Amino acid sequence: MKIISHITDMQRWSEARRLAGKTIAFVPTMGFLHEGHLSLVREGKKRGDVVIVSIFVNPMQFNQQADFATYPRSLEQDQLMLEEVGTDVLFYPNAPEIYPEGFQTAIEVDKVSQPLCGAFRPGHFRGVATVVAKLFNITKPHFALFGEKDFQQCVVIKRMVKDLNFDLEVLPMPTVREPDGLAMSSRNARLSPTERQTSLCLARALHRAQDLVAHGERQASSVLQAVQEIITGEGGVRIEYISLCHPETLEEVAEVSGPTLLALAVWVGDVRLIDNCVIR
Amino acid sequence: MKIISHITDMQRWSEARRLAGKTIAFVPTMGFLHEGHLSLVREGKKRGDVVIVSIFVNPMQFNQQADFATYPRSLEQDQLMLEEVGTDVLFYPNAPEIYPEGFQTAIEVDKVSQPLCGAFRPGHFRGVATVVAKLFNITKPHFALFGEKDFQQCVVIKRMVKDLNFDLEVLPMPTVREPDGLAMSSRNARLSPTERQTSLCLARALHRAQDLVAHGERQASSVLQAVQEIITGEGGVRIEYISLCHPETLEEVAEVSGPTLLALAVWVGDVRLIDNCVIR
Numbered sequence: 185m186k187i188i189s190h191i192t193d194m195q196r197w198s199e200a201r202r203l204a205g206k207t208i209a210f211v212p213t214m215g216f217l218h219e220g221h222l223s224l225v226r227e228g229k230k231r232g233d234v235v236i237v238s239i240f241v242n243p244m245q246f247n248q249q250a251d252f253a254t255y256p257r258s259l260e261q262d263q264l265m266l267e268e269v270g271t272d273v274l275f276y277p278n279a280p281e282i283y284p285e286g287f288q289t290a291i292e293v294d295k296v297s298q299p300l301c302g303a304f305r306p307g308h309f310r311g312v313a314t315v316v317a318k319l320f321n322i323t324k325p326h327f328a329l330f331g332e333k334d335f336q337q338c339v340v341i342k343r344m345v346k347d348l349n350f351d352l353e354v355l356p357m358p359t360v361r362e363p364d365g366l367a368m369s370s371r372n373a374r375l376s377p378t379e380r381q382t383s384l385c386l387a388r389a390l391h392r393a394q395d396l397v398a399h400g401e402r403q404a405s406s407v408l409q410a411v412q413e414i415i416t417g418e419g420g421v422r423i424e425y426i427s428l429c430h431p432e433t434l435e436e437v438a439e440v441s442g443p444t445l446l447a448l449a450v451w452v453g454d455v456r457l458i459d460n461c462v463i464r
Numbered sequence: 465m466k467i468i469s470h471i472t473d474m475q476r477w478s479e480a481r482r483l484a485g486k487t488i489a490f491v492p493t494m495g496f497l498h499e500g501h502l503s504l505v506r507e508g509k510k511r512g513d514v515v516i517v518s519i520f521v522n523p524m525q526f527n528q529q530a531d532f533a534t535y536p537r538s539l540e541q542d543q544l545m546l547e548e549v550g551t552d553v554l555f556y557p558n559a560p561e562i563y564p565e566g567f568q569t570a571i572e573v574d575k576v577s578q579p580l581c582g583a584f585r586p587g588h589f590r591g592v593a594t595v596v597a598k599l600f601n602i603t604k605p606h607f608a609l610f611g612e613k614d615f616q617q618c619v620v621i622k623r624m625v626k627d628l629n630f631d632l633e634v635l636p637m638p639t640v641r642e643p644d645g646l647a648m649s650s651r652n653a654r655l656s657p658t659e660r661q662t663s664l665c666l667a668r669a670l671h672r673a674q675d676l677v678a679h680g681e682r683q684a685s686s687v688l689q690a691v692q693e694i695i696t697g698e699g700g701v702r703i704e705y706i707s708l709c710h711p712e713t714l715e716e717v718a719e720v721s722g723p724t725l726l727a728l729a730v731w732v733g734d735v736r737l738i739d740n741c742v743i744r
Contacts, residue, residue: 190657195631203483288575289593289627294568314628321629347569348594349601351475 185266186273191282194275198236198324206233209212210325212316215239216256216370217265220360222327225269227357237266238275238325240282245311251456265300271390275323290314293340299434300336300447300451301458304424309340320350327353331360333367335447335460339434359459361387367459377407379452382418386417386448386459389414392445397463402439404428415450425457426448431462465546466553471562471602477631478516478604486513490605493595496521496536496650497545504609505549508648516603517546518555520562523524525591532694536653544735555603562598570594573620574629576714580616580727581738584704589620596621600630607633611640613647615727615740619714639669647739659732662698666728666739669694673726677743682719684708687726695730703731704736720740 188194200360201208209228213221228235239262246252259276266274292309296302297309310450320328330338343353360368365387366380375383389411395409411426429436431445442462447460468474481488489508493501501517508515519542526532539556546554558668570590576582577589601607610618620635625634638647645667646660669691676687691706709716711725720743727740 191629195629199631203485205483286623287627289571289573289624291628292570294570296568318627318629321631324631340497343566344569347598348571349471349475349598351479351601351604445660 185263185271186275187263187276189278189281191277192234194273194322195324196383198322199232200325206327207327208232208323210233210318210319210323210328211235211237212328212330213239214241214255214370216258216264216373216428217262218360218368218370218372219232220333222269222329223360224357225266225271228329229270230329231355232326234272235270235275235424236275236325237271237377238277238323240277240315240318242311242315243279244283244315245276245308247305247307254374256370267366271454275319277324277463281354282315287315291317291344291348293344296336296339296343296434299436300425300427301449302336304449309337313340313344316346317348317350320345320352325352327355328443329355329357332356333359333369333459335431335445336434339432365391367457369457371457373456374455376451379420379455382420382451383457385415385418385421386450386457389448390446390461394461397440397444402441404436404438404440404444407440411446411448415448416442420453422451424451428463465541465543465551467556468553469556469558469561471557472483474516474553474602475604476572477553478602481514482604483633487607488512488603488605488663489515490599490603490608491515491517492599492608493519493611494521494650495542496538496653497542498640498648498650498652500611500648502545502549503640504611504637505546505551505686507635508607508609509550511635512606514602515550516553516555516605517551518557518599518603519593520555520599522562522591522595523559524563524595525588527585527587534654536650555599562595571624571628573624576616576619576623578707579714579716580705580707581729582616584729589617592617592623593620597624597628597630600632602626605632608636609635610637611638612740613639613738615647615725616714617712619712645671647737649737651735651737654735655732659700659735662700663732663737665695665698665701666730666737669728670726670739670741674741674743677720677724682721684716684718684720684724687720691726691728695728700733702731704731708743 189308209232211224262363293313342354393407429445444463450457477596489512491504515559530638571593622634673687707727729738
């Protein structure tokens with residue numbers, strides 16, 4: 185696996201691959217990799233000739249300095265895991281390489297950045313859209329893979345790609361879960377054993393909602409109430425939001441008719457966790 | 465000359481040229497072409513293997529609906545002129561192709577969009593940056609040529625390209641002038657014969673400023689006063705701004721030391737004209 189840390193080197197490498205007729209898959213990450221990331225790399229390897237993975241903990245998308253500072257990092261372990269799944273290039277720039285002095289440009293994806301996580305993390309999706317656009321221009325992929333655990337992120341990136349005419353395909357991939365149902369996340373590492381147990385209420389709540397709809401419930405309010413009861417049934421969990429909304433526009437729905445996104449964000453202790461499912 | 469109006473067709477054409485090892489030059493325009501545009505196409509033809517010219521009167525960059533409505537258009541004549549200078553492709557999309565329903569993304573280049581024209585045309589450079597980024601992703605050029613008459617536009621685009629890591633070169637080209645010194649502009653067509661004569665005060669003012677500095681004047685205030693006197697000496701001219709500033713940051717300067725941009729915007733009747741020069 186090649187490690188590249190400079191933008192121009194990365195562009196030169198990708199351009200050469202493209203000129204050689206190779207198809208480039210790209211998986212952007214913030215490191216501290218888990219099976220969720222690796223599943224994206226494996227899928228990229230399957231669909232493309234070469235796979236680039238980036239690791240960059242993007243300061244622009246953290247609205248809280250503390251979250252950025254404590255975001256878990258483990259480069260050596262990440263490298264081993266990436267080698268093992270056949271990554272061709274790890275793009276690993278430092279912050280001044282990505283945000284040099286004088287940097288002053290931002291990309292805003294308006295409506296789909298507003299609700300859900302966007303309402304609680306001001307500037308977050310602006311930071312995400314901007315860095316992902318940069319990474320697309322740096323790695324020049326034919327397609328890019330994102331985990332559906334960050335569902336709103338997938339929606340924002342898809343919208344940006346369409347609106348700015350990036351000539352590449354965004355492939356959202358199913359959330360990978362621990363055997364007990366917890367969605368994999370780098371932030372899970374910060375949960376205490378008790379919190380780890382508590383956090384299972386998220387997956388349980390998603391199942392309950394799917395069950396209710398499968399059995400004929402259509403009122404969003406009833407589904408949301410059931411979800412809320414499951415989550416508040418656990419001590420030490422604070423709900424940030426629970427929403428039933430359209431999976432493309434992210435506009436809230438009053439009735440579950442057609443595919444509907446159920447999205448949750450909660451705090452377990454001082455760890456913020458999100459999860460979601462599309463109810464069909 | 466090939467005429468392409470669909471985004472995917474344009475992307476396919478450019479991708480094929482790139483895969484064939486060809487160098488693509490790109491000249492974005494709003495049509496109603498004049499010698500200024502043609503000089504860009506000729507230069508592109510000289511430096512690249514193929515030249516793409518786009519014609520798109522971009523609604524997103526007009527802050528006044530009336531200006532957009534009266535912006536001059538002349539497709540047939542434009543086509544003839546572009547054929548004559550050896551344009552390979554005219555990209556000529558309609559507005560819904562560029563801004564389909566649901567479009568909601570914008571690019572903001574912060575500091576350099578604020579002063580000069582940015583202060584009087586809210587949202588203008590946001591519209592320019594966004595459409596140019598789209599056109600870059602659609603035409604996939606190795607370099608793009610812009611006229612220095614729109615100096616601030618060149619600065620904004622260069623900043624965006626750097627900040628978002630577009631892998632292409634921005635080439636600002638010298639302003640082309642009428643024999644009597646008036647900077648070429650599609651908007652000149654809207655001047656009455658008297659206004660056309662009046663508008664020569666812009667080039668005269670630029671010359672006077674250069675003369676003053678060449679003869680040792682360093683105080684920005686003195687240079688600006690001389691410029692203002694020449695322009696207000698003409699009846700029927702209203703000054704929007706006159707500025708002496710740094711040619712990259714566009715920050716105003718108190719003294720002319722090193723290359724300095726003198727930028728003017730005035731209204732002659734109901735036609736807005738801009739001009740500039742870099743005093744060295």
